[in-house]
Amino acid sequence: MAAARRSPGSSPHHTDLCCRTVLLLRKMRADVSRLLEAYVEKQGLDKNFSLDLVDGVPTASTEQWSEASDAERLGDNLKAYWAFQTLLNEILEEQRSSLTPNDLDFHESIQSVLLQVSALAYQLEELMVMLEHSVPAKELEGIRGARERGLFEKKLRGMKVLQELAHWSVRSVRDLRQLSKPVQTGAIPHVSCCLALKK
Amino acid sequence: MMKVFLLGLALLRVDSLMYPAVISPQDPTLLIGSSLTASCSVDAGSSLRAEDLYWTLNGRRLPAETYEVLNATTLSVTISSLNGSQQQSGDNLVCHSRDGGILAGSCLYIGLPPEKPTNISCWSKNMKDLTCKWAPGTEGETYLHTNYTLKYKLRWYGRDNTCQQYHTAGPYSCHIPKDLALFTPYEIWVEASNRLGVAVSEVVMLDIVDVVTTDPPSNVHVSRVGDLEDQLSVRWSAPPALKDFLFQAKYQIQYRVEDSSEWKQVVDNVGNQTSCRLAGLRPGTVYFVQVRCNPFGIYGSKKAGIWSDWSNPTAASTPRNGRATGVCEPKNGEHNNTLRRELKQFFGWMRKHGSSYGCANLSIKMYDQWRVSLQKSHKTRNQVLSGDKS
Numbered sequence: 001m002a003a004a005r006r007s008p009g010s011s012p013h014h015t016d017l018c019c020r021t022v023l024l025l026r027k028m029r030a031d032v033s034r035l036l037e038a039y040v041e042k043q044g045l046d047k048n049f050s051l052d053l054v055d056g057v058p059t060a061s062t063e064q065w066s067e068a069s070d071a072e073r074l075g076d077n078l079k080a081y082w083a084f085q086t087l088l089n090e091i092l093e094e095q096r097s098s099l100t101p102n103d104l105d106f107h108e109s110i111q112s113v114l115l116q117v118s119a120l121a122y123q124l125e126e127l128m129v130m131l132e133h134s135v136p137a138k139e140l141e142g143i144r145g146a147r148e149r150g151l152f153e154k155k156l157r158g159m160k161v162l163q164e165l166a167h168w169s170v171r172s173v174r175d176l177r178q179l180s181k182p183v184q185t186g187a188i189p190h191v192s193c194c195l196a197l198k199k
Numbered sequence: 200m201m202k203v204f205l206l207g208l209a210l211l212r213v214d215s216l217m218y219p220a221v222i223s224p225q226d227p228t229l230l231i232g233s234s235l236t237a238s239c240s241v242d243a244g245s246s247l248r249a250e251d252l253y254w255t256l257n258g259r260r261l262p263a264e265t266y267e268v269l270n271a272t273t274l275s276v277t278i279s280s281l282n283g284s285q286q287q288s289g290d291n292l293v294c295h296s297r298d299g300g301i302l303a304g305s306c307l308y309i310g311l312p313p314e315k316p317t318n319i320s321c322w323s324k325n326m327k328d329l330t331c332k333w334a335p336g337t338e339g340e341t342y343l344h345t346n347y348t349l350k351y352k353l354r355w356y357g358r359d360n361t362c363q364q365y366h367t368a369g370p371y372s373c374h375i376p377k378d379l380a381l382f383t384p385y386e387i388w389v390e391a392s393n394r395l396g397v398a399v400s401e402v403v404m405l406d407i408v409d410v411v412t413t414d415p416p417s418n419v420h421v422s423r424v425g426d427l428e429d430q431l432s433v434r435w436s437a438p439p440a441l442k443d444f445l446f447q448a449k450y451q452i453q454y455r456v457e458d459s460s461e462w463k464q465v466v467d468n469v470g471n472q473t474s475c476r477l478a479g480l481r482p483g484t485v486y487f488v489q490v491r492c493n494p495f496g497i498y499g500s501k502k503a504g505i506w507s508d509w510s511n512p513t514a515a516s517t518p519r520n521g522r523a524t525g526v527c528e529p530k531n532g533e534h535n536n537t538l539r540r541e542l543k544q545f546f547g548w549m550r551k552h553g554s555s556y557g558c559a560n561l562s563i564k565m566y567d568q569w570r571v572s573l574q575k576s577h578k579t580r581n582q583v584l585s586g587d588k589s
Contacts, residue, residue: 044257044286050300053218074563097290104366150225152291152304153218 005049007008014130021123021197022176028116029169035109036162043155052174054153058083060167066178071133077168081121088114088145093159098151116172117165157162220294220302226386228308228394231283232340239294239303240276249274249413251297257290257309259429271356281309283342310342313483316371316389319403322412322505325440326497329379329407331362332372333389336398345393353402354384381407381498408497413438416473416490418449421515428482428518428587434474435490435510447471450490451506457485457514483519487512 040047059081060067068076092110100106128135149157229235238255241247244383245352249268254276267275282289289306296302304539314336321331361457362373379385385407387589389400395576424430433452452475466475480486495504495552543548 042286043288044291046258053301056268095288102287102370150222150304151306153227153288155288155291155306156301156304 017127024120025169025173031113034168053162054157057160057164060171072178074128077122077138077172080168083118086160094154122168217305222303222305225415226306229503234279236275236277238273238274251296255293284309308343311394313345313398314390315398316391316400322410324405325413326411329375330368332368343393348390351385351387354386361563389462408500409502411494411497413494413507415510416492417505419490419513421488421513426518429480431477431515433488438492441494446494450495452490454486454488480517482517485516489513511535
């Protein structure tokens with residue numbers, strides 16, 4: 001679709017930013033995996049639970065992944081991580097107030113991932129600005145519905161958020177790799193991400 | 200990585216779905232040993248029927264004989280003699296469809312009401328703040344999250360204040376950083392509350408000047424005492440934070456050898472002095488030394504005071520025996536024993552033959568006295584050693 005629409009040239013600054021973003025994604029993926037394990041245990045849940053009924057969480061899956069333009073690709077990532085910021089804040093608040101109020105170490109783990117997501121969103125936004133893509137509007141309203149949820153639903157929702165965040169951390173690395181690929185027309189690569197991408 | 204990604208791609212995007220059933224009661228709080236009857240009602244418009252449903256509690260399927268079909272769309276379950284909640288986040292009571300799908304869930308909080316907190320003890324670091332800790336009731340945590348609130352007021356005319364900084368000195372503690380009065384007793388108590396009730400501790404009364412502690416002594420230096428192989432000298436500074444207050448200080452010193460974890464407390468209740476000599480140590484050995492301080496009698500307080508934490512360990516080594524290195528010397532004690540035995544024989548001989556030499560009063564006790572003086576004076580020891588060599 002729009003894969004060939006790329007602005008010219010990469011700079012060392014682009015490359016550096018891209019590298020940092022990939023490294024952050026890798027760190028986040030490892031931390032989210034650990035957090036998800038701890039989360040499932042502390043909420044007494046089962047990893048095999050079907051979470052299809054949980055709504056309002058950005059899913060990493062897409063049917064037109066390879067057809068997205070760079071701007072769409074980065075924009076989708078950015079919007080997802082903005083949403084995860086809100087969702088993780090809600091999870092943290094629920095854990096503090098109702099579900100695990102004594103478990104301060106666990107709260108710190110959530111907080112740590114939340115900070116990584118914030119940093120990631122910031123870096124993606126910076127990358128979009130550098131590449132002269134328009135940054136999508138930030139929706140101030142939360143994406144969750146207004147319906148009051150029971151505590152069990154909140155537990156499931158938290159699990160879904162962490163699962164999807166783990167999926168997004170994988171997709172985002174692939175998205176950045178896609179950005180760094182040479183354009184089919186033979187033009188100069190748009191962004192050259194660091195070697196860490198190839199692992 | 201690819202595998203995980205493809206798995207992610209396989210997930211379908213789901214928006215604004217609703218759970219197709221409702222459990223009642225939602226998230227109840229119950230006493231240990233009580234019973235619960237819960238019902239799961241599926242949406243009348245769905246294809247689900249009550250007889251197709253089943254229940255799990257914390258992932259374990261509940262037996263069908265505890266179920267009752269209340270109507271075409273509602274299935275109830277009765278659970279007797281409930282145990283305390285398995286996890287702090289609540290037990291998961293879940294209503295499933297025949298294929299195992301989750302239709303609805305409810306969290307059960309099962310525990311006991313709190314008991315009165317006990318053993319409230321408080322201390323003030325350098326009279327600037329106040330920290331209190333307490334023990335939860337005899338049952339400890341009661342399966343339910345229990346909130347503890349420390350409250351305090353000046354005894355005669357104060358209003359209730361609530362401590363804000365919890366867990367500063369362990370799980371059951373609170374720190375009041377400032378705005379504390381001296382010379383007027385405070386009343387202090389702790390309120391415990393959870394989903395099943397509230398319990399209030401006895402009121403403790405104290406004056407800040409009676410519960411003062413301080414920082415560990417600073418500038419702890421450990422050094423050798425000349426060549427004395429069994430002694431080390433320890434020096435430290437009085438706590439600077441209390442320099443403007445009238446108080447007395449007691450100090451304690453403890454030490455251990457490098458390869459042991461067992462501290463030996465050697466000096467207790469040293470007065471206001473800020474130095475001490477450790478004796479009877481092993482030669483050529485690294486020692487760790489710590490000092491702590493108890494400021495008492497502040498503004499004439501009659502209370503015993505509270506010991507500070509120990510200072511960080513300071514290390515020093517005693518000198519090796521003053522013999523040539525690389526030579527297999529007998530152990531210090533063996534060496535002394537051999538010498539002592541020879542001297543005893545010598546003095547015995549002297550007593551027998553002493554009158555002819557004018558030394559009839561010589562005895563082994565003199566040797567012991569000489570050893571004591573040797574420990575006290577490095578100079579004397581050197582003279583004796585040089586005399587030995589000559």
